[in-house]
Amino acid sequence: MKTLALVGLATTLIAGLASTAQAADNPLEAERWKTRPLILVAPTANDPQVVKLREELAQPANREAFVERDMVLYTVVAGAASRNDQPLRPEQTRALLKALDARAVQPATLYLVGKDGGIKVREEQGWSLKALFGTVDRMPMRQ
Numbered sequence: 568m569k570t571l572a573l574v575g576l577a578t579t580l581i582a583g584l585a586s587t588a589q590a591a592d593n594p595l596e597a598e599r600w601k602t603r604p605l606i607l608v609a610p611t612a613n614d615p616q617v618v619k620l621r622e623e624l625a626q627p628a629n630r631e632a633f634v635e636r637d638m639v640l641y642t643v644v645a646g647a648a649s650r651n652d653q654p655l656r657p658e659q660t661r662a663l664l665k666a667l668d669a670r671a672v673q674p675a676t677l678y679l680v681g682k683d684g685g686i687k688v689r690e691e692q693g694w695s696l697k698a699l700f701g702t703v704d705r706m707p708m709r710q
Contacts, residue, residue: 593662594655598639599684603703605633606641606667609675616675616692617644623696633696636703637682646671682708 598604609617623629624640633640641650641663648660655663664671667678667686679688679699688694688702 592656592658593666594641594650594659595663595666595680595684598680598682600682602637602639603682603706604639604641604678604680605699606643606663606678606680607675608643608664608667608669608671608673608678610645610672612644614644614675616677617642620677620696629696632700636700638703643669643671679703681706 595604607617607620611617620640624633639651641648641655643660643664646660648655648663660671669676669678674691677688677690677694677699678686679702681687687706688699
């Protein structure tokens with residue numbers, strides 16, 4: 568009986584450690600209560616949604632509004648992820664996609680995550696930074 572109990576305890580501990588390791592790889596966990604991640608998942612770098620987002624963030628007023636709202640930009644393009652243009656490790660990319668319930672090969676999709684870690688917006692098309700800024704401005708932690 569003691570052997571079975573020890574095996575059960577060991578199995579539980581190993582499962583818990585694996586779960587903790589996956590959470591540690593999820594870059595969104597480090598953002599919680601600090602920033603509002605904006606994440607664009609796209610199949611290719613020349614996808615129109617990627618181009619649109621880059622162009623909009625290149626405008627000084629949009630960039631200023633982005634920073635003022637404590638936002639950070641994650642992109643997952645062709646399966647490679649970055650945070651504010653700094654590459655993420657493959658395990659972080661997998662954890663990020665898993666947290667969003669997304670796939671690297673899906674149609675371009677934009678996600679806005681709140682400081683509480685919840686997904687506030689998920690849009691495939693028709694999004695604009697101004698509308699996203701309005702959504703952020705209505706969030707309780709912004710007011």
